[in-house]
Amino acid sequence: MSKKIAPDDISAEVRLELYRTQVRLREAEQRAFDLFLQNLVKGTSHLSLGQEAIAAGFAVAMQKGDLSFCTYRGHAHTLARGVPVEKVLGELMSRDNGLMRGKGGSMHLTSVEHGVMGSYAIIGAHLPIACGAAWRAQYRGDSDVSVCFFGDGTTNIGAFHEALNFAAIWKLPVVFVCENNLYMEYTPIADVTAVEHPAADRAAAYGLERIIIDGNDADEVLRTARSAYERARRGDGPSLIEAMTYRHSGHSRADPAKYRPEGELERWKERDPIKMYRARLLKLGVSETVLNAIEQEIKDEIEAATVACKAAPPPSTDIIFTDVYADGGWAWRN
Amino acid sequence: MDILMPQLGETVTEGTVSLWVKSVGDTVQPGDPLFEIETDKSSMEIPATCAGVLTEIRVQKGVVVAVGTVVAIITETATSGQRDSLPSAAPVPAAGSIIAPAVAVGVQRQLDPHQAVVTPSEHYGPGRRADGVAITPLARRLASVAGMDLSQLKGTGPKGRITARDVAASDTKPSAKPVFASGAVVSDIVALYADVPHDVLPLDGMRKAIARRLLESKQTIPHFYLTVPVFLDALNTLRADANTALSERADGQKLSVTDLIIKALAVALQQVPEANVIWAEDRILQLRRADIGIAVAIEGGLVTPVIRDVGSKSVTTVSAELKALASRARGRKLQPAEYQGGSIAISNLGMFGVQEFSAIINPPQSAILAVGAAQRVAVETDTGGVGFASQMTVTLSCDHRAIDGAVGARLLAAFKSAIEHPLRLFVQF
């Protein structure tokens, strides 16, 4: 640990954790892409390359017991809460060692143990669900916060509006995070939204503060997250945060993202969150050695996970008829 | 309104009026106790079901009458014409009770989750006769079970369809009906147990065959039974010696008591050939070799594979063959040639601790030997003292049409002798 890091509201440990987390998310996601090219990742996958700072910042600021809800673009959010890389890759590769043994797939990554209360494939569905978890906390007097991640496209679906209104009137301890990566799916968000900032410009409609942040600056994300969590734990109700970012790959792997204007991707890659954070850490006095060590550790972790997943068997077919109901079975008749 | 002697219970055919609660001339309301009856199963108070005056008692206290007999007459009053009460609300439990659960749904009946229905495995023919007349599925089943020829039936259902009623009306062979002696039908049995938690086990081919053949056996073969105790000590010594010698063999084969019993029975049949017979309605076939069946319990039932010409085979050969047949039996791989025919069969329930039992003859055989468990018993020694011996009890069931008492007794005696003097298994005395 370098003695030269300038003291401010974010400790050296936290900064290193932010860096480590972002690197892990990046390396894991990149590996997922590579495995897809090798035909080892099945089905569909939605990558969040380039959006790591948001997942990392909000996750690092959480306390144990806080709950997160995210969309089908959820690998990063799942990994950021501490779910082992092997379990995530295993699920993507449809192996028995996967997080849900292959029953859910990439779009539904869930680890209740880590507070990852689901990745949701129906746009907007999880916003009211996050309200419900927050309602339970309020009802019982628990101090945990529910954090709900979604994209800019979600702000135009009915459930978004119902959830925001609901959370506001009941003053629920829920934090809504809109990752505005500028594209709905294949369409620029600006073309389909009546206001410029799809989340922040709707906040007033629900009596909430307009918050727009640079989603590629992990420190800014962390500070915003802390503030929103404190507000929620105090009982002052929900927050709606719009974090500006950009995704480096297409909507899903099937999408080469040819709809992007010339030069846009390159410009955003200049603002790659990890590149920027690394530079900041060096400036703050963290040594190259430390950062290289972190990077190598992560690379080794990803490699070990990949090897383990490639060796893992496919899921046993006898799990097909399990866990439809609480009794563990599927029986709908006697 | 005629008051009838009711049927209390499936197998009850009569009842006795044990008490008249009301007398002639009494006014009765629905629900008033009218009389009491006793059957061979229970006694019960019978209420009136209509309003009126008890005008006639036809059966006095203490008299036994058949079920359905008119025991009294109630002359109904003008307002009592309605026999069916208005539909009541759903049945309601007693105060303060918790409604007990009915059949637990979670109980899996081994449903294949892909279909989740149990399609009938047995089929009862086409839905249309050659002349185009339709036959309901139920009618087809009833006709098939009754062995009825559908081509002769006239249908009274819509568009001339043959229905269950038509099959029932046509059924002239009482013994072939799927009914019970008391007149109960399958649906009555099912209804009787409707509220008892149970699983329904459909009948597979083996179970149906067992039911059919053994019913036929008991109904048509005049069985008689002969029982002897058989001392096993000599046989056990021989077996121990044999198995010690056999332990040298690479395949680890050992002789069981059953192997030796089979051989002993073959020897006995050789000595009493009059017991090695098959009843063939108008003649008796006296077999010249002993083909001995041995009952093997398998999952869901039993089969009786036959070892052919036991007399010409060594005990070790018999033992190996029995093992192979039993294994094939358990795997349900026996061919008809392996279980049909035979002179006689052996059923051994000794391994379950059964001391003694009588088995049912497997037609077309004329006898079967039931073997019980070996026990230590106290016996008088030659010197007048008391010693212990190993003894098992065997019972020979015989078909009296083909085997008379003395013949059966001689067969048993020869068997006993062969077991108790096991040299006879190898040397013809």
Place this chain on the structure above:
Amino acid sequence: MAELTYRDAVARGIAQEMARDPDVVLIGEDIAKAGGVFKATVGLYEQFGPRRVRDTPISEQAILGAAMGAAMTGLKPIAEIMFADFAAVCWDYFANEFPKSRYMTNGQVKTPLVVRLGNGGGARFGAQHSQSVENWCMMIPGLKVVVPSSPVDVIGLMAAAVRDPDPVIFLEHKSLYATKGEVPDGEIVDTLGTAKILRHGKDATILALALMVPRALEAAHRLHAEHGIDCEVIDVRSLVPLDTQTILASVARTHRVFTVEENPRLCGWGAELMSIIADEAFYDLDGPLVRITTPHIPLPAADVLEDLVIPSSARIVETVLRTLSN
């Protein structure tokens, strides 16, 4: 023993469970101080307070989503959808979210919630407020579906539904709210997946649900009194889990089956039951399987029109008579 209306039985069933378990909570539109638009939740706000009995905005998706999130994290919510037709407004939760969560997450997530809906016609509300949607719910793997026809069943099945760890859709019939029935004192807990034989008979089996149950009973009475046809009437009560055994046992006795369904013709709940019967009980059948249903049209609003399309006891009598006679 007391005589209770079906609507009062709803409140009593919920109260019974809320008194027993502090994690049971109730949300919906106008259910608190107003006691519900059908007055089915009267008294609960007074008894349990605003923390446990909470009004929501007109936000069906938020209502169900919140119920799901609360159930996932430890509460036992009962959520009301005022008219069963509105299930279509929040169908994502019925079809995609709560029934699939446990399975997709390999058993990690649980959703022990109850959704109550005001189901069925006969109240002249018109096509979008009169539908019976039990068949929509029956089709989704992972849901349980319960349809009580009497006050005592409302209480017992409500208790069973609340105590069940799976998501249960509880369909209350709007036209039965005013009907009365005997209810014993004390706690009442029934079992999901159990049908009830309300009338024993030997000539035919009639399967019915909810409002069709009293109509089937009335028809059976008339069939017996006027035509000597003795029908067995079964209140199916629970579509999922389904008490197939009671139904098949009845078919084995009577050999003729009818269903009386308030759903429109195609894919009503009876279609599935008849399919199971035609398969497993094929050789018990002495005649075709006949479904008595509402036609496949939207429901008209006017009273004389609505009464002609929803199966009446007269139509049941006429159909059974025509089918069973030559």
